[in-house]
Amino acid sequence: MKGVILCAGKGTRMQPFSSTVPKTLLPILNQPILYHCINKMKEVGIREIGIVIHPRQKMIIDYVSAYKGEVTIKYMYQAKPLGIAHALIQVQSFVGDDSFVLMLGDNLIMEPLHTLIQAYQGHKGSILLSQVENASDYGIAEIKNERIIKVEEKPEKPKSNLAIIGTYMLDSSIFEAIQHITPSKRGEYEITDAIQWMIEQGYSISYSITEKPYTDVGTIERWLDANQWTLTEQLGHKVQVGKNTTLENCILQGPVLIGNNCTIKNAVIGPYVSIQDDSMLTDCMVENSICLQNTKIANVQSLICRSIFGQKTIVQGIPNETEHVHFIIGDHSQISILTKPNER
Incomplete structure (x- = not known):
């Protein structure tokens, strides 16, 4: 059994952050999303992982090199965003005749994964599903007994509320299926079309339904939502503080995760705040926000909420002109309010 993680997407809806860092390296719980995908696979004993990236995403290779010795990583390239099924063609030689777990790198x-693997036994594939309210926004599966009888990508009139949430286990039959599909209306080779071809040829596809949280971290809002539920799952109402971090005259309302070498002074932090290493927050109030590495926030009188601060950002001197403030600030940016002539 092998693992495949797809990371080649541009992440345009995650700008400005994805302009400097591939979206799969943006952090949840102070670790890249890709870290969580790799660890999921390690938990079930997968030691060979193929990662599909864009040729320009060298940062992913640099990051994953830290796993040397723990797992064997091979890279395949998808230069054009032609869909999940097209990305899978790039890994065919890596997978060979093995079965494999497929994850999307921003999910x-x-x-x-044990439940998905268990559901796969005796079938040609299995898909992780979840009940949703807005079914027309997802790929949807219809089920009967222990099998999926139909899958459809974002149907106008869904026949089920079971969404396909981007985690699969498949055998090599999927590569034959991909050879028989054509691009969809949006110009992509859809994984749902390939799986539907398998179903129509008599291949058995099973499923597992999860009631646990999940998120496609594909937009800024979903990133913030994922930060909230992952902190809750990981910490409950607790606070976790890294090494060499200084806390002075602070109120910390968990869940809060603070990295190493940080300074938090005269501040109210939380709930639902993640702060990466080397950050400094003074004379401010922050909740439901993400601070990337080396964030500097000082003298902000309004409550900061649902905000994301990129790496090496500086925000200072914001007066109390409104009860709440909301920031989405890309890497290496600075916002300051200068009130005295000699500060210009």
Whole structure:
């Protein structure tokens, strides 16, 4: 059994952050999303992982090199965004005749992969599903007994509320299926079309339904939502503080995760705040926010909420002109309010 993680997407809806860092390296719980995908696979004994990236995403290779010795990583390239099924063609030689777990590199799931693997036994594939309210926004599966009888990508009139949430286990039959599909209306080779071809040819596809949280971290809002539920799952109402971090005259309302070498002074932090290493927050109030590495926040009188601060950002001197303030600030940016002539 092998693992495949797809990371080649551009992440345009995650700008400005994805302009400097591949979206799969953006952090949840102070670790890249890709870290969580790799660890999910390690938990079930997968030691060979193929990662599909864009040729320009060298940062992913640099990051994953830290796993040397723990797992064997091979890279395949998808230069054009032609869909999940097209990305899978790039890994065919890596997978060979093995079965494999497929994850999307910007997806977070709390469900252990063991349930998906167990559901796969005796079938040609299995898909992780979840009940949703807005079914027309997802790929949808219809089920009967222990099998999926139909899958459809974002149907106008869904026949089920069971969404396909981006985690699969498949055998090599999927590569034959991909050879028989054509691009969809949006110009992509859809994984749902390939799986539907398998179903129509009599291949058995099973499923596992999760009731645990999951998120496609594909937008800024979903990133903030994922930060909230992952902190809750990981810490409950607790606070976790890294090494060499200084706390002075602070109120910390968990869940809060603070990295190493940080300074928090005269501040109210939390709930639902993640702060990466080397950050400094003074004379401010922050809740439901993400601070990337080396964030500097000082003298902000309004409550900061649902905000994301990129790496090496500086925000200072914001007066109390409104009860709440909301920031989405890309890497290496600075916002300051200068009130005295000699400060210009």
